[in-house]
Amino acid sequence: MDKLRLLDIFRQMMLIRRFxxxxxxxxxxxxxxxxxHLYIGQEATGAAVMASLRSEDRVFSTHRNHGHAIxxxxxxxNALAEILNRVxxxxxxxxxxxxxxxxxxxxxxxxxxxxxxxxxxxxAGFAAKLQKSGGIGVSMFGDGCFEEGVVFETLNLAxxxxxxxxxxxxxxxxxxxxxxxxxxxxxxxxEGRVIQIPQALGMECHEVDGGDAVAVDELFADCATRxxxxxxxxxxxxxxxxxxxxxxxxxSMVTGLTQVSMAWDGSAxxxxxxxxxKTHGPVLRFARDLIVNGVGTFxxxxxxxxxxxxxxxxxxxxxxxxxxxxxDSVYSHLLAGES
Amino acid sequence: xxxxxxxxxxxxxxxxxxxxxxxxxxxxxSLMGVGGNNEHVEHIKEDFADRIFHPPISxxxxxxxxxxxxxxxVRTIFPMGTASFMFRAWDQIIHExxxxxxxxNGAVSVPAVFHVVHGLRGGGSVQHxxxxxxxxxxAPGIEIAMPSCPADAKxxxxxxxxxxxxxxxIDYQKLNKRSGEVPDGTYDIPFxxxxxxxxxxxxxxxxxxxxxxxxxxxxxxxxxxxxxxxIVDLRSLVPLDEEAILSSVGKTGRLVVVDEAPPRCSxxxxxxxxxxxxxxxxxxxxxxxxxRLPVHVPANVALEDFIGPNTxxxxxxxxxxxx
Numbered sequence: 001m002d003k004l005r006l007l008d009i010f011r012q013m014m015l016i017r018r019f020x021x022x023x024x025x026x027x028x029x030x031x032x033x034x035x036x037h038l039y040i041g042q043e044a045t046g047a048a049v050m051a052s053l054r055s056e057d058r059v060f061s062t063h064r065n066h067g068h069a070i071x072x073x074x075x076x077x078n079a080l081a082e083i084l085n086r087v088x089x090x091x092x093x094x095x096x097x098x099x100x101x102x103x104x105x106x107x108x109x110x111x112x113x114x115x116x117x118x119x120x121x122x123x124a125g126f127a128a129k130l131q132k133s134g135g136i137g138v139s140m141f142g143d144g145c146f147e148e149g150v151v152f153e154t155l156n157l158a159x160x161x162x163x164x165x166x167x168x169x170x171x172x173x174x175x176x177x178x179x180x181x182x183x184x185x186x187x188x189x190x191e192g193r194v195i196q197i198p199q200a201l202g203m204e205c206h207e208v209d210g211g212d213a214v215a216v217d218e219l220f221a222d223c224a225t226r227x228x229x230x231x232x233x234x235x236x237x238x239x240x241x242x243x244x245x246x247x248x249x250x251x252s253m254v255t256g257l258t259q260v261s262m263a264w265d266g267s268a269x270x271x272x273x274x275x276x277x278k279t280h281g282p283v284l285r286f287a288r289d290l291i292v293n294g295v296g297t298f299x300x301x302x303x304x305x306x307x308x309x310x311x312x313x314x315x316x317x318x319x320x321x322x323x324x325x326x327x328d329s330v331y332s333h334l335l336a337g338e339s
Numbered sequence: 340x341x342x343x344x345x346x347x348x349x350x351x352x353x354x355x356x357x358x359x360x361x362x363x364x365x366x367x368x369s370l371m372g373v374g375g376n377n378e379h380v381e382h383i384k385e386d387f388a389d390r391i392f393h394p395p396i397s398x399x400x401x402x403x404x405x406x407x408x409x410x411x412x413v414r415t416i417f418p419m420g421t422a423s424f425m426f427r428a429w430d431q432i433i434h435e436x437x438x439x440x441x442x443x444n445g446a447v448s449v450p451a452v453f454h455v456v457h458g459l460r461g462g463g464s465v466q467h468x469x470x471x472x473x474x475x476x477x478a479p480g481i482e483i484a485m486p487s488c489p490a491d492a493k494x495x496x497x498x499x500x501x502x503x504x505x506x507x508x509i510d511y512q513k514l515n516k517r518s519g520e521v522p523d524g525t526y527d528i529p530f531x532x533x534x535x536x537x538x539x540x541x542x543x544x545x546x547x548x549x550x551x552x553x554x555x556x557x558x559x560x561x562x563x564x565x566x567x568x569x570i571v572d573l574r575s576l577v578p579l580d581e582e583a584i585l586s587s588v589g590k591t592g593r594l595v596v597v598d599e600a601p602p603r604c605s606x607x608x609x610x611x612x613x614x615x616x617x618x619x620x621x622x623x624x625x626x627x628x629x630x631r632l633p634v635h636v637p638a639n640v641a642l643e644d645f646i647g648p649n650t651x652x653x654x655x656x657x658x659x660x661x662x
Contacts, residue, residue: 034463034467034638085640094638096638099465113466115396147395147396325637329642330634
């Protein structure tokens with residue numbers, strides 16, 4: 001067991017959580033417009049997946065991209081500036097919450113269209129194969145993507161053309177209320193499981209508890225090593241518990257700001273979301289595991305939280321002080337070769 | 340006359356048509372963004388449960404299913420949500436729905452309705468803000484409706500449902516909550532009949548959808564400066580009421596066309612080309628297009644406002660032509 005690696009994954013998860021709480025706060029203050037999506041509840045998957053990636057790998061994400069960008073190494077100050085559409089944002093303020101991306105961080109483009117990023121990751125695998133870069137393409141996407149035909153086409157092509165891609169489906173629907181029953185999630189498969197679709201094509205498939213950082217890390221690290229060696233695609237379904245704040249059209253901080261002390265002080269846990277705090281919330285769950293398994297102490301956990309909270313506090317100040325783009329900037333970068 | 344919102348007027352039209360014709364089916368989706376506590380929504384839910392289908396995120400397949408069903412007389416209303424999402428179903432709408440009647444030599448028709456909300460919506464960024472009207476207009480065989488007010492929304496939706504052609508109903512999220520008077524009872528508004536939303540002798544402003552609202556606001560500002568604008572609301576692009584446009588330009592001699600698609604090959608371009616071909620001598624000065632700027636839509640709301648057609652830009656264009 002690599003203690004430093006596990007503590008680093010925890011640090012990324014904690015950073016994502018504090019980042020998303022900051023995004024929520026900015027939206028409550030009406031500092032950015034439009035719809036947005038938080039990664040709370042899925043931190044273990046994103047942080048553990050990115051832990052095995054190298055600079056030559058490419059990650060493509062979705063509308064729920066903040067956690068992926070942070071764990072991939074995007075500086076939270078540039079990510080927050082992007083969400084506020086400021087010039088110091090990862091996309092110069094153009095993309096906003098839907099499109100956080102950073103070519104420098106190995107995350108070239110983020111699609112806000114359901115299923116849009118899945119073939120792009122296969123494209124990265126295609127380029128890696130041709131260029132013999134040793135890199136892999138990684139697609140992070142939700143279960144709703146299986147409703148789109150382009151996802152099936154991509155899985156098929158990745159096998160036919162033997163592309164080094166890892167498809168990571170973060171399924172946050174188990175236990176959720178279907179849209180047809182008045183809920184607010186997608187995923188309308190009649191029965192059965194999304195994993196059966198790549199299985200039917202003959203793709204190597206794995207299922208993992210997406211709330212268990214160690215399990216995701218072990219599985220993904222192993223898959224990444226093999227995909228680099230064989231060039232064949234792999235599919236992973238990470239089953240995550242839906243954060244109660246995601247049951248609404250807009251995120252709602254129903255579970256309050258995270259108190260890491262809940263990981264060892266059960267008396268702080270009560271009320272409607274008790275089960276979330278005790279069993280599901282990946283940050284508290286991993287903190288508990290780290291302590292129980294002797295990987296980290298209370299002091300380590302609190303220290304990490306203090307560190308990342310400071311990082312986010314200064315990132316918020318940075319983002320708020322970054323200017324909005326000049327109006328004339330709308331004309332730039334329409335075509336390559338122009339300024 | 341009852342006062343209701345744009346969204347409520349649409350739902351009333353859908354309820355009436357489902358009441359009138361057992362062949363009308365509905366893909367539920369977000370149902371045009373109408374919230375709860377609406378009697379028509381409740382009525383549709385309860386009484387037509389067997390004709391309502393809840394969609395996965397599968398624009399292409401649903402568009403083609405609606406098209407195939409339409410060939411046997413089932414009139415499916417498919418609210419696709421954000422217009423950007425209809426690109427996934429481009430093939431099915433342009434090829435399958437749009438070509439079937441022609442290629443069957445008139446034997447088959449496709450009475451399906453594809454409802455979308457287009458345009459700048461306040462932070463939609465690049466992939467949730469498309470205005471596909473001019474791209475669609477370049478595809479023969481598809482009717483296109485673009486209402487600007489609740490009364491027109493209802494009458495045009497009824498016509499869209501009853502039409503034997505595939506109709507793309509291009510709506511606007513920002514119109515949904517706007518209220519207006521709606522005539523009592525059932526009524527249809529035929530496609531191809533523009534509506535003069537305001538009379539004026541000095542300049543003609545042609546627009547559709549939300550841009551009619553902006554144009555009416557601009558007309559009030561212009562009136563304060565002694566310029567009386569005539570507002571021609573196209574209401575449908577296919578068919579196009581050329582006569583109404585030419586007649587108004589004949590009266591004023593000046594033309595501004597407002598449209599949210601980027602300028603090249605836009606609705607504004609087509610309207611102006613039509614006037615150039617059929618009424619060049621009516622124009623006292625060269626016409627002007629007011630479009631979204633020819634760039635992508637940034638996430639920033641201030642930049643979004645900057646690139647879009649708006650009241651100020653319409654006023655500016657009109658004053659320039661009248662100076």
